[in-house]
Amino acid sequence: MEQAFYNQLAGQSIANETLARSTALEILTSEKVELLPLLNAAFEVRKKFVGKEVLIHIIDNVQNGFCPEDCHYCAQARSSDADIEEYPLKSDAEILAEAKNAYEKGAFRHCMVFAGRGPSATRVAHIARLIREIKTKYPPLQVCVSSGLLDEGNAKILKEAGLDRLNHNLNTSQHNYPNICTTHTYADRLNTLAAARRADLQLCSGVIVGMGETSNDILEVACTLRRLGVESIPVNFYIPIEGNMLGAALGLSPEYCLRVLCLFRLLNPRAEIRAAAGRELHLRSMQVMALYPANSLFLDGYLNTKGDDRRRTLQMIKDAGFTINSDHSVDELLGKEGSTFEVSPDAPAEQVPMKKLQDLRIFMSTPTT
Ligand code: SF4
Numbered sequence: 001m002e003q004a005f006y007n008q009l010a011g012q013s014i015a016n017e018t019l020a021r022s023t024a025l026e027i028l029t030s031e032k033v034e035l036l037p038l039l040n041a042a043f044e045v046r047k048k049f050v051g052k053e054v055l056i057h058i059i060d061n062v063q064n065g066f067c068p069e070d071c072h073y074c075a076q077a078r079s080s081d082a083d084i085e086e087y088p089l090k091s092d093a094e095i096l097a098e099a100k101n102a103y104e105k106g107a108f109r110h111c112m113v114f115a116g117r118g119p120s121a122t123r124v125a126h127i128a129r130l131i132r133e134i135k136t137k138y139p140p141l142q143v144c145v146s147s148g149l150l151d152e153g154n155a156k157i158l159k160e161a162g163l164d165r166l167n168h169n170l171n172t173s174q175h176n177y178p179n180i181c182t183t184h185t186y187a188d189r190l191n192t193l194a195a196a197r198r199a200d201l202q203l204c205s206g207v208i209v210g211m212g213e214t215s216n217d218i219l220e221v222a223c224t225l226r227r228l229g230v231e232s233i234p235v236n237f238y239i240p241i242e243g244n245m246l247g248a249a250l251g252l253s254p255e256y257c258l259r260v261l262c263l264f265r266l267l268n269p270r271a272e273i274r275a276a277a278g279r280e281l282h283l284r285s286m287q288v289m290a291l292y293p294a295n296s297l298f299l300d301g302y303l304n305t306k307g308d309d310r311r312r313t314l315q316m317i318k319d320a321g322f323t324i325n326s327d328h329s330v331d332e333l334l335g336k337e338g339s340t341f342e343v344s345p346d347a348p349a350e351q352v353p354m355k356k357l358q359d360l361r362i363f364m365s366t367p368t369t
Pocket of ligand 1: 067068069070071074075077078079114115116148239
């Protein structure tokens, strides 16, 4: 494609015009749309609305397993034989310690995930107490909760407690939904998002790519989230876990994952687009490129799977010239983690200290005679 095509993509997105269906599908599937200028078009939109800042999210899986639902991709589902460490709800002290840890590790947003179909009235009151306490102790920390299906009354209770955002992912298209879950419907998910919106909560809702869907399905999710004006969109890449109903991930290349991120940015220009679970597994050596369309990452792994270590992720953000939105700078956080190069705090910023040759030398075995 000529440069004019990419300029037009960025221009239309910045003007909040939607893309023609054929163009959106070309972004995902056509070799004529080249990756680098596409990433640059998405980056133009990102810069316009959210600059070069990265928002760091840290998840607390406050209860693991015991879920009666059968989401086929989830290791906590009743249908899964995955060998996870099940545990009931953590104590309040543990949950608050996790929030403190997230704040100190530079998180912009802390997300507490409660497995289950949806919370009881008692559980909602409990979550509300936790939110109040976290917001009082760490006021800059944005709080998000993922607690399954929710009605408007309960959403209002959480809003009044100080909740900033409710997470409830669409995960896939309406058409594909029965293939990934049979215990609740797509409409149930949309109803929860509508209830949260009526309660004046911000919405976090995203997709899992790689669950046997078509490019049309991915486009449908991106368009639905645009229509709903969702503020935060986690773009997850399916992590196959042994024992889950869904099985292996199908044909996700790093390039395709990046194309998906660009599509979500171009169709949701002002949203927080997160390169979420599975970024390490599927983007591999191309991970850093995700920062051009996406402005948000998880730090410290996911619900039942590890992510890159903190230092690696922070170093990637710094090396690519991005900053983080936090009370703590990337340099300060890297200092706490112990930087790769162990730069002294007094050294000029770009100085790499002298290394002992014996630490760098290629190991050679002693010749035998
Ligand atoms: S409702 Fe949530 S925790 Fe339960 S199976 Fe579905 S995704 Fe997993």
